[in-house]
Amino acid sequence: MSDRQLLFVQSRAPHGSLFGQEGLDAILMGSAFATCAVLMHGDGIYQLIRDQRSSGTSTRDYSVSYGALGDYGVETVFCVQEDLTERRLVVDDLVIPVSVIDRADVASLLNDYNTILDF
Amino acid sequence: MRFAITVHGGPYTNQSSHSALNFAKAVLHEGHDLYRVFFYHDGVFNGSEIMAPPQDEIDLYGEWRQLALDHELDLVVCIASALRRGVINPTEAERYEKSAANLGKPFTISGLGQLIDAALSADRLVTFRV
Numbered sequence: 001m002s003d004r005q006l007l008f009v010q011s012r013a014p015h016g017s018l019f020g021q022e023g024l025d026a027i028l029m030g031s032a033f034a035t036c037a038v039l040m041h042g043d044g045i046y047q048l049i050r051d052q053r054s055s056g057t058s059t060r061d062y063s064v065s066y067g068a069l070g071d072y073g074v075e076t077v078f079c080v081q082e083d084l085t086e087r088r089l090v091v092d093d094l095v096i097p098v099s100v101i102d103r104a105d106v107a108s109l110l111n112d113y114n115t116i117l118d119f
Numbered sequence: 120m121r122f123a124i125t126v127h128g129g130p131y132t133n134q135s136s137h138s139a140l141n142f143a144k145a146v147l148h149e150g151h152d153l154y155r156v157f158f159y160h161d162g163v164f165n166g167s168e169i170m171a172p173p174q175d176e177i178d179l180y181g182e183w184r185q186l187a188l189d190h191e192l193d194l195v196v197c198i199a200s201a202l203r204r205g206v207i208n209p210t211e212a213e214r215y216e217k218s219a220a221n222l223g224k225p226f227t228i229s230g231l232g233q234l235i236d237a238a239l240s241a242d243r244l245v246t247f248r249v
Contacts, residue, residue, distance in 0.1 A: 002239045004238075004239050006235075006238060006239075018160065019127075019160065019249075022159065022160055022197075022199070022200060025199060025231060026159075026231055026234060026235070029230070029231040029232055029234070029235050030235045030238070032232075032235075033232070033235050033236070033239060034235070034238075034239055115238045115239070115244050116244075117125075117234075117238060117244070117246065118246050118248060119127075119248075
């Protein structure tokens with residue numbers, strides 16, 4: 001394991017593009033080599049919505065794969081309180097437990113990691 | 120300083136590939152190391168040697184190829200991104216029984232581990248998003 005810490009930022013809604021799904025693939029790979037955390041930012045929080053039914057869009061419902069992050073050693077998944085509020089979401093709407101931070105604290109979170117991988 | 124670059128955008132669709140190419144040239148021009156360029160998402164199309172842009176437009180594949188040959192760069196397309204988008208080398212074409220291959224040299228196909236390795240090995244990983 002590297003002593004460097006990686007932060008993955010997921011900032012897109014699922015299914016409209018492949019960024020979320022391919023970003024998650026990168027997170028799972030990263031967790032094998034380094035300490036990793038994830039920030040679900042802006043519309044990225046929609047990737048964690050429960051009970052997605054993506055058959056109508058011919059895309060894979062990969063939200064269930066977020067449930068495996070803990071098994072892969074990904075310590076924390078962050079989301080932003082204001083992102084939830086603006087979308088009328090609460091943490092119970094999400095498939096996994098998250099650490100909720102204030103928008104004002106995002107900059108210092110980014111600063112805590114050696115490398116940011118942005119999707 | 121040691122840089123690594125990752126490219127998310129497809130060629131000619133948006134500025135991502137052009138900016139990444141210009142940044143790569145600037146990194147090398149200033150005497151820095153470029154550890155790897157990793158092409159992810161639609162960025163894998165940068166490795167298609169059959170692109171045929173008009174003569175008065177930049178030839179992105181040709182530019183990457185020449186830059187890599189001049190500086191011995193490691194140009195890697197993500198195998199998962201590339202296979203699902205139809206960017207393959209002769210080995211993968213044979214494996215998947217496809218009639219053609221389009222990934223040009225010196226691009227290589229490899230896994231996401233190469234992105235993580237670049238993120239951990241370089242002083243700076245610079246992402247060219249869409």
